[in-house]
Amino acid sequence: MTRMTEPEWREFLAHGTRTGKLATTRADGSPHLAPVWFLLDGDELVFNTGGTTVKGRNLTRDGRAMICVDDDRPPFAYVLVRGTATVSEDLAEVRAWAGRIAARYMGEHLAEQYAARNGVPGELLVRLRIDRVIAESGVAD
Numbered sequence: 620m621t622r623m624t625e626p627e628w629r630e631f632l633a634h635g636t637r638t639g640k641l642a643t644t645r646a647d648g649s650p651h652l653a654p655v656w657f658l659l660d661g662d663e664l665v666f667n668t669g670g671t672t673v674k675g676r677n678l679t680r681d682g683r684a685m686i687c688v689d690d691d692r693p694p695f696a697y698v699l700v701r702g703t704a705t706v707s708e709d710l711a712e713v714r715a716w717a718g719r720i721a722a723r724y725m726g727e728h729l730a731e732q733y734a735a736r737n738g739v740p741g742e743l744l745v746r747l748r749i750d751r752v753i754a755e756s757g758v759a760d
Contacts, residue, residue, distance in 0.1 A: 620695075620755035628698045628754035632659045632688055636724050639664065639686040643677035651677055656724045657686070658716070664700060664747040667717050667737050670708070675743050678704045684747055694757030702750040706743045714738025 623631065631637075638654045645651050653674045657666040664686060668675045678684060682704040689697035707713065718734030725733060 620757055623696070623698070623754035623756055625752075627756070628752055629659060631690075631696060631698050631754065631756075632657075632664070632700075637688050637690065639666070639688050641666075641674055642685045642687070643674050644681055644683065645673070645677060646680060655686070656720050658720055658723060660746070662749045664702075664749065665716055665720070666745050666747075667713060667720060668743055668745060670706075670741050670743050675706070675745075678745055679706055679743075682706075686747065696754075696756035698752060698754040700747065700749050700752055702747045704745050704747045706745050708740075708743060710738060710740065713742050713744045716744050717742070 639657045641653050641655045643651045651673050655666040655668070655674075657664045668678070670676070670679070684704050685699060685701045687697060687699050689695070714734050714737070717737035718730045721733030721737075722730035
């Protein structure tokens with residue numbers, strides 16, 4: 620495996636529709652892992668979740684988190700992002716980002732539908748500030 624440069628890992632995170640696997644810590648100290656749709660926004664990963672979900676409750680209580688994004692096809696690659704999350708319940712912000720995220724994963728034609736569905740009370744906008752990155756890619760034969 621070869622270390623990715625910052626421009627390489629940023630491109631990797633922004634490419635296509637790869638999902639993130641979000642790791643948080645439950646109140647009892649045990650780990651929790653869940654898939655998330657996300658966007659890279661400067662030095663933050665942005666995603667939505669419900670305020671009453673395990674990940675939503677965990678992030679509200681303890682903002683420390685880690686996301687793994689990988690390509691499981693040869694020659695393989697991955698990016699691990701560790702950071703601290705902040706959450707917002709501002710509905711305009713939640714809805715706007717829900718639409719942008721949906722456009723990436725579902726296409727522009729469904730973005731508004733997802734924004735309306737996810738831009739409601741009880742939903743959170745999460746911004747994970749990138750504190751540390753480990754990123755590697757394989758070498759093609």
